[in-house]
Amino acid sequence: MQILPFSRARAKIFKKITKMYVYRSCKSVGKNFTLGKGVIIKSSRMLSLGDDVGINDYTWINAAGRIRIGNDVNIGPRVVIHSSNHKYLDPTIMIRLQGHDNKPVVIEDDVWIGAGAIILPGANIGVGSVVAAGAVVTKDVEPYTVVAGVPARKIRDRISNSSVRAQLGSLPPVDRPTIGGGFSRTG
């Protein structure tokens, strides 16, 4: 039996507890959910997760405004996802007393979110898209595109033909034709 140093053992226990908490408290959790260490999820009852979702180490999710994550979504380490802003428009009232503005976030199927990306309230990350490491997503991401930078902008299409992209985006992944050997749920 391997004897783990205290901090690793503690991280393992924390991860187990968080996973149990996710299963018990989230609105829904699909099959094959994997969770890294140090993940923090706030307002988990407003979070739904599809099948084959992976959330990597130290990611922070606040689902107060509702977050729906589809199937086959890979969330890198230290990603931050917000679904709620502080209201701040009235300068005569302290920001902390103005309440919140909830805006749901949707991450559709077959999305990869790179390390350290930040997804802001109201963003809809389209099916088959990639969010580059360190990107700050302030708006919707088109299906099958790659976005990067602050604010995130499209750096490339994964599929060059926009009508094919739109057609694929409206199908569930299992029904999508295989393109270049990709898109199959089972690999």
Ligand SMILES: CC(C)(COP(=O)(O)OP(=O)(O)OC[C@H]1O[C@@H](n2cnc3c(N)ncnc32)[C@H](O)[C@@H]1OP(=O)(O)O)[C@@H](O)C(=O)NCCC(=O)NCCS
């Ligand atoms: C998004 C990503 C996959 C793109 O890779 P790629 O398709 O090989 O793209 P390229 O490296 O050819 O870059 C294309 C352009 O986008 C820019 N770019 C790529 N990644 C970027 C990023 N994270 N932020 C800002 N710009 C980026 C490049 O500088 C390049 O710009 P240029 O055309 O002006 O030279 C990759 O850059 C990335 O961010 N990977 C995430 C890695 C990660 O987080 N891993 C964690 C494991 S879950």
